[in-house]
Every structure is written in C-alpha cells, then in structure tokens.
Amino acid sequence: MNSKHPIHTTLSTDAMRILERYEIELGSKNTVLERALMGMDKLRFKEKVDTQSINRIIKRVNTGVPGVDGLIEGGIPEGFVTIVTGSPGTGKTTFSLQFLMEGIRNNERCIFFSFEEMTEQLIKQTIRFGWNIGEYIDKGYLEIFGFSRFSTEEIIEIIDIFKPKRIVFDSLNIFSDVSDFRRSPQWRNILKEIKEKKITCLAITEKKTGRSAGEFDEFDFMGDGIILFDKKQKNELDTYPTSNIKIQKMRLTKVNEMPHPFIIKDHGIEIIGNRGIERKISGNILPASKNKPYFVANIDRELRISLNSIIGFSELMKIKTPGDLNEKQERYMHNVLTSGKHLLDLIQQKS
Numbered sequence: 075m076n077s078k079h080p081i082h083t084t085l086s087t088d089a090m091r092i093l094e095r096y097e098i099e100l101g102s103k104n105t106v107l108e109r110a111l112m113g114m115d116k117l118r119f120k121e122k123v124d125t126q127s128i129n130r131i132i133k134r135v136n137t138g139v140p141g142v143d144g145l146i147e148g149g150i151p152e153g154f155v156t157i158v159t160g161s162p163g164t165g166k167t168t169f170s171l172q173f174l175m176e177g178i179r180n181n182e183r184c185i186f187f188s189f190e191e192m193t194e195q196l197i198k199q200t201i202r203f204g205w206n207i208g209e210y211i212d213k214g215y216l217e218i219f220g221f222s223r224f225s226t227e228e229i230i231e232i233i234d235i236f237k238p239k240r241i242v243f244d245s246l247n248i249f250s251d252v253s254d255f256r257r258s259p260q261w262r263n264i265l266k267e268i269k270e271k272k273i274t275c276l277a278i279t280e281k282k283t284g285r286s287a288g289e290f291d292e293f294d295f296m297g298d299g300i301i302l303f304d305k306k307q308k309n310e311l312d313t314y315p316t317s318n319i320k321i322q323k324m325r326l327t328k329v330n331e332m333p334h335p336f337i338i339k340d341h342g343i344e345i346i347g348n349r350g351i352e353r354k355i356s357g358n359i360l361p362a363s364k365n366k367p368y369f370v371a372n373i374d375r376e377l378r379i380s381l382n383s384i385i386g387f388s389e390l391m392k393i394k395t396p397g398d399l400n401e402k403q404e405r406y407m408h409n410v411l412t413s414g415k416h417l418l419d420l421i422q423q424k425s
C-alpha cells in the first residue's frame with residue numbers, strides 16, 4: 075500500500091491577499107473566485123508526504139539553552155510563536171536572550187522588543203553572561219529596543235527592514251489586555267507578519283506569583299508552544315526554592331512534559347542533567363559514602379521502594395482511609411506527598 079498522500083491545503087499568502095482585497099471591495103466572500111484561485115495557485119503546499127518525510131520538512135530552531143532542545147525533538151519548529159510564561163523573576167528574560175544569542179551564533183538576525191526594561195540594562199545582563207553583545211549589534215545581527223513604545227505599524231516596518239529570523243517580545247502583558255489579546259487587530263497584524271516570514275518568536279507573558287502552574291490564560295491559547303517557568307518551594311521547611319522549566323505545549327512535537335530543574339550559571343540557564351541530580355543525591359541529601367560509584371548505582375532501587383511506600387501511605391492518609399486529620403496534619407501530609415512525588419520524578423528522570 076502506498077502510504078504517501080498528496081496534501082492540499084488552503085491558498086498561498088499571495089492568493090489570500092487577492093481574495094481578501096476582492097472581499098473588501100465586494101463586501102462579501104466570493105467562493106467562485108476562491109475556487110478559481112485554488113486551481114491556479116501554484117504555490118500551494120502539494121508535496122507528497124508521509125510520517126518520515128514530514129519530520130524532515132519541519133525545520134527545528136535550537137533554543138541555545140543546554141538541555142531544552144532534547145525535550146522538544148531537537149528544537150522549536152521554525153515560524154512558531156512560543157509563549158514563555160511564569161511569575162516574575164523566574165528566568166524568562168534570561169532564557170529569551172539566550173535564545174537570541176543562539177540565533178546570532180548561527181548568523182541569524184535577531185530582535186528583542188522589551189516593553190519593560192531599558193536597552194542598557196538588558197545589555198548589562200548579557201555582558202554578565204560573557205556575550206559579546208556590542209559586536210553583534212555593530213555587525214547588524216542584533217537590535218534591542220528597550221522600553222519600546224512602537225506602534226503596531228512601526229513594529230511591522232522594523233521587521234520588514236531588519237528581516238530577523240528570531241524575535242522576542244518582553245512582555246505581551248503591556249502590549250494589550252489579556253482578555254481580548256487574541257482578537258486584537260494589532261496583535262493579529264504582527265502575528266501575520268511573523269507567520270508569513272517564518273520568524274521564530276518567543277512571546278513572554280507574566281503570570282501572577284502563586285498562581286497555579288496548571289492554570290492557563292488567554293495568551294497561552296494563542297501560542298504554538300508554551301514554556302512555563304516556575305519557582306517552587308517543595309515544602310514549608312525548604313528554604314531554597316527550585317527553578318523549573320516545563321514544556322506545556324509544542325505543536326508538531328512529541329514533548330517531554332516533566333518539570334525540569336535548572337540553574338543560572340556563568341553562561342546562562344542550564345537544565346540540571348543526570349550528573350547534576352546524581353551529585354545532588356550523593357552529595358547533599360544522603361550521607362557520604364566511601365564507595366560512591368557502587369552507592370549511586372544501587373541507590374535507585376532503594377529510593378524507589380521507599381518513595382513508593384511514602385507516597386502510597388500519604389495518599390491513603392490524604393483520602394482519610396485511616397481516619398480524619400486536623401487542618402495542620404492535612405497540610406503536613408500534603409507536603410510529604412508532594413515532596414515524595416517530586417523525588418520520584420527526579421529518580422525517574424535520571425533513569
């Protein structure tokens with residue numbers, strides 16, 4: 075059986091433009107014209123594709139953040155608008171700057187539109203990470219517009235002239251009200267420009283501190299992808315909150331949806347990999363052992379057995395199988411349960 079099927083999609087951008095112009099002039103949709111254009115349209119995507127070749131057609135853009143591309147089949151699909159969201163101070167701006175630096179390393183032009191920070195401050199931030207930002211600006215690879223007050227038309231004009239491959243908007247919250255953002259003509263015009271030019275874009279949005287990580291807002295719905303930044307205290311006794319990155323959505327991509335702890339190092343954000351976790355387990359949480367390799371190799375099984383027991387019994391207590399708990403006991407039980415699950419996640423991630 076031939077698994078290849080021709081794919082006929084909608085009209086090309088040029089044909090759409092003709093149709094739209096006639097629609098405006100005639101005041102209604104002209105289906106005869108639409109059909110005629112479809113027949114004539116040589117630019118329609120008619121390639122014969124199967125599941126293997128589709129993976130070659132999807133061009134992926136590296137994020138430049140060690141550990142992240144591996145969670146999304148090698149990178150963000152080209153031309154995607156990805157929402158980078160989270161509460162303040164969780165690392166969104168740093169991540170986005172790193173994304174642009176990766177573009178520059180690949181000789182791509184990049185633009186950073188900041189609606190909240192001054193250019194000077196953003197430059198200082200990048201210099202701290204050892205990036206030679208002045209040189210890239212001089213050579214025309216990077217434009218940073220700090221405290222931007224541009225109109226939609228001006229933003230589109232800048233994109234037209236500069237021809238970037240990557241853009242960051244920091245943040246969309248100041249740009250338009252969240253409730254009608256998706257429908258706002260200003261944003262739709264910019265989006266059209268980005269999509270037509272296949273620019274890969276990160277759009278930062280702010281979530282209120284303490285807001286549950288699972289809650290979505292209007293911004294999230296319009297993104298091709300969502301990357302959530304989160305800082306969590308595992309329980310009331312934990313003095314060092316852990317920073318996490320979680321891919322909540324990435325169209326056309328098999329996603330590793332686990333939250334991944336990260337740290338900000340001298341060169342920027344880095345996901346804590348297996349070695350990091352091992353170091354944490356053998357160095358901090360558990361007592362030092364003289365025979366470390368043997369200890370680490372065998373610890374997995376022991377931890378899994380104990381954690382399953384901790385999680386299982388806490389769950390029973392939470393649903394009050396052995397009897398009622400008072401409010402404080404319930405809260406403590408919840409902490410035991412979430413900490414147990416977090417540790418189990420770390421172990422599973424490691425194997």
Ligand SMILES: Nc1ncnc2c1ncn2[C@@H]1O[C@H](COP(=O)(O)OP(=O)(O)O)[C@@H](O)[C@H]1O
Pocket residue numbers: 160161162163164165166167168169202203303338339
């Ligand atoms: N050079 C650095 N080294 C270590 N941590 C840093 C560095 N720069 C920023 N940070 C940490 O990152 C946090 C803010 O990151 P940022 O990307 O501006 O967050 P957001 O955009 O989500 O508000 C700071 O509060 C600070 O803790």
Ligand SMILES: [Mg+2]
Pocket residue numbers: 166167168244
């Ligand atoms: Mg920021």
